[in-house]
Amino acid sequence: MSLLERLRNAGDYLADILNHLMADRRGDAPAGGQLRLSMVDGSTVSLPSSDRSDWRLHARYEPARGCFTDLVITEAQTAEALCCVSVRPGDVLVQDRGYARVRNFAHARMNGADFITRIGWRSVRLFDIKGHGFDLLTVLPDSTAAVVEHPVFVGDGRKRVAARLIIARKPPEAVERQHRRLYRKASRNGSQTDPRTLRTAGFMMMLTSLSAEQATAEQVVRLYRMRWQVELAFKRLKSLGGFAKLHASDSRLARTWLLAHLIATRPDRDFAGRRSRLSPLSHTPANGAWRASGGAGKEDTDGCNAHSSPEHASGKAAPPAHAPQGASPNHQENANPNPKARNLPYPSAYEARPLALL
Template sequence: MKASCVFRYAKATLVVGDRAYARAPSLEKVAAAGADFIVRTGWTSVRLTTPDGQRVDWNAIYEPMQPGEVCEMNVLVEHSGRKGRGKPPLPTRLIVKRKDEKATQKAQKAAKRGNQRRCSNRLQPMTLIAAGFVMLLTSVPADELTADEVLQTYRLRWQVELAFKRLKSGMGIHKLPARDERLARSWLTAHLILALMIDEAVTDVLDSPPCEDQTTHGAIAVPLEAA
């Protein structure tokens, strides 16, 4: 039996995703449902143009930016391929932040390793340059979320990812023992409750430091007067 899953976006919700979701069809589905999105993107992830139809000039964006600096601009997400032919572009905001030197070097090394694993051709210079920047696309208007607030919101995604990784590795929550929807829901609910109880217990322990031991554990304390 082939399983299928259709996710329905709720109206007036905010969807946060990594660069795998920076695709015109995916973003269009979110917008069509009346929701908003914040997704990470790369310089080749999706076709972006300026409001007047010109291709985004990445060099013009990158070159003047200093470490820690943030800039934003209005762009259009263009549809590509046969299915996207004739569809109107999707208005979004492009938000770019330059990483510091240490983070840039780390990202560039990761890009080189990824290129070697894929046995790809020579790594494009722009790919290495782009590794020094965080690039986000969002449909949220600027009067609702500033560029810095968009960046802060996106960082929350990683905390959610870490939570899922803990649930998978520690509780095996990704291995459902039942195919029936009701049984699976009950199993997941029970494990999520248990995970919350464990998390609360761990938090209580961390918030309660051990009592100070009044003994010297074999050490000899010599009064200053006798020293």
């Protein structure tokens, strides 16, 4: 067998290696009522000279660890879904509108996890507590309410999931920018913008399975806004790590190259000392600082067949590192770097180290 053919057949082996490396990072599932915040998202890669997406990277990013804790490569036809990453009891999964599907909500709850998912006005069908259809457009807040919430259900039958619908008003400048984008898109497509889309553009709408005791509506909004960290991690992976520069045109070779690249660019040695101590919140919540959970171990509950082997892990999470010399003031904390621990049941990125490459 030629070397080239061996490389073509190495995809499953490399996927198994990557799977075990990510298991090392995830460590133990949260215990003692603690919840672990994770951002779940996906990104695509194209073959050379291709005018479409050919491969999809499914990722899970933990701000408390400042790194990706799950990476799975599939063909682009595989939609963004929670079943493609590890989901464990105690996880709080933050997702964008691409994950607003009943199957994803049900998958999270069946695995003991919670979700915070942004939705559009027609993403999913909602029901009230009596089982009647819930019209989201009729409950948009008036000009005096910044954040409102309503109890709803998503799906029906065995996949019925209880949730809180949280609607937050956007700042006027953000609404104006969104309207301009909608008008430009309609102009390019030669179509008219739906008035309902224009109306809902002024609000950020989310579904969460977290109870009001676990997080208030305002806290849920703050937690969702931390999604910028996974977007930044993807950008670093593609621009600085060169992940998007796919050179192989053969599909099997391309998969091998992508997996080998993810393994080779693990930043445990090179980037461990570069993580910033950065709070993504504009201010500390009234009831105290969000706490970041960490730890390591060898237990994992996988919710999908995307992984190809059992996982095992051991070790301890890396200690916090100071920001690099010369870093921007925005990436440094002037306050006490070791604030007093608060007894809160969920983690956050306060004191998190969010900017590791992987």
